[in-house]
Amino acid sequence: MKDMTPETDTLEVRIWRGRDEGRFETYEVPARENQTVLDVVSEVQRHHEPALAYRFACRVGVCGSCAMTVNGKPRWTCRTHVQKVVDGGALTIEPLRNMPRIKDLATDMTDFFDKWHRAGGRFEGTRTRHDPIQPVDPESRARKNANAGIECINCAVCYAACDVVAWDDDYVGPAALNRAWTLLNDEKHGDQRGTLDAATAAGGCGSCHTQGSCMKHCPVGISPTRSIAGIKRMSLMDFLNMRGK
Amino acid sequence: MTEARLFALQRLSAMVLGPLVLVHLGVILYATRTGLTADALLERTTSSVLWPVFYGLFVVMAAIHAPIGLRNVLREWTPLPDRLVDWAMAAFALILLVMGLRAVWAVTGGVS
Known part of the structure; x- marks a missing residue:
């Protein structure tokens, strides 16, 4: 909780949009006490950016489809609590490295x-x-x-x-x-x-x-x-x- | 030759080279610090069969080890075609072997 002080009840989320050519878009989503990075991405897709492309299936660390680069490191987004990785109330989410990008957070595996x-x-x-x-x-x-x-x-x-x-x-x-x-x-x-x-x-x-x-x-x-x-x-x-x- | 075989040859030659390099460095330090003259050195290197055996083995192992490592570096870091690198490294191995053995012969050739 150390990074989520009471006055910042929102998260600043930067998400890669596009393919190789693209840009980071910034979204504000509510900061919740129990929230995974995948929850944040889903929240952005449902309430801010319906066209956001990303992958997930099981949401519980079994299928291995939701991995992304979160604040510079590759992680399963479904098993990563925001509190663990948030940096000054901000998250930067990119597709995984070393694979061709398809769109936004989805890569060609x-x-x-x-x-x-x-x-x-x-x-x-x-x-x-x-x-x-x-x-x-x-x-x-x-x-x-x-x-x-x-x-x-x-x-x-x-x-x-x-x-x-x-x-x-x-x-x-x-x-x-x-x-x-x-x-x-x-x-x-x-x-x-x-x-x-x-x-x-x-x-x-x-x-x-x-x-x-x-x-x-x-x-x-x-x-x-x-x-x-x-x-x-x-x-x-x-x-x-x-x-x- | 398969990659696995090259890998094995490089690792095994490294295991042999390890102690040889240490002895070689020891010899250099000894020869320079005790102020031996060139004549005195040649007299010693030609007086025992140990020297041509030691440095002959050294040269053979280095001629195996170095081109394989250099091949890995060239394949990974340059756009040179693999076949070109392979032929160049085979030539490099041959050069190391011939020049090395020639040098060994030059300083130990007087062994009777």
């Missing part, structure tokens, strides 16, 4: 999802529905590695936070490599070779500079940095024919 596949993110099953379920030891090291990265919902916050993605179009990015790492640790995944080759190809894990922005900004606390380091280590062990099963 095609490349982001394509890169997910390019890094070997497609699961290949080895059994049919008629086979018994393959047992997996939850205490095994591989399963623990997979569990550490499995909660990713592809919101692209890490992709927007990554400076290497910003300057290297070819780099597949942290989310895609984190996905590959979970597959490489999944005993049920049939194409380990294909995933490792894809994740270590040009633009793959070798392009990461270990800056750690992905890890810092991930809303669910995943460390893609760690996953990428895991792929590098696995790649080295594979080269030496010392890769454990």
Whole structure:
């Protein structure tokens, strides 16, 4: 509440309008005690700017569609309380970085999802529905590695936070490599070779500079940095024919 | 050669180069601080098979390590075509190897 003194019962909200060419429009919305950034964007859309383009679906941090740049940092707007990020009664809301803009706060995520596949993110099953379920030891090291990265919902916050993605179009990015790492640790995944080759190809894990922005900004606390380091280590062990099963 | 293989070669050559560089720096400090003459240095470098082995390994590892790193920098930061960079770096590796080994031979060639 420290930034919301009684005399400022309104928020000054600057929202990006347009595509690459555009401008910030400023709106005044009521400051409420319990208010997320997504609530603010919705309020602007409903009461001030019906043509405002933005994405959301679940509103509770499950779907990963409402991520935007809020006061300079990529965040899930639905899980960000205004009180936590407001700066002197003001909010600046922009689309996520590193993806082409479509309109206002909506970006084109095609490349982001394509890169997910390019890094070997497609699961290949080895059994049919008629086979018994393959047992997996939850205490095994591989399963623990997979569990550490499995909660990713592809919101692209890490992709927007990554400076290497910003300057290297070819780099597949942290989310895609984190996905590959979970597959490489999944005993049920049939194409380990294909995933490792894809994740270590040009633009793959070798392009990461270990800056750690992905890890810092991930809303669910995943460390893609760690996953990428895991792929590098696995790649080295594979080269030496010392890769454990 | 795959990216994964280049990555592995660069990391492994770095692991070898680490201690070699430390010894090399130690040798430089020792040679300059004790005021050895060129003749005295050559006498030492030609007197043991350890020197050509040590610096021969050094040159081979540097010729592997440096072009891979430079290739990464050029690919990431210049608009040069990938194939051009690859050929240029292969040439660079060869130059490092030939010039390095020639230098090693020049100061250790008298080993009997």
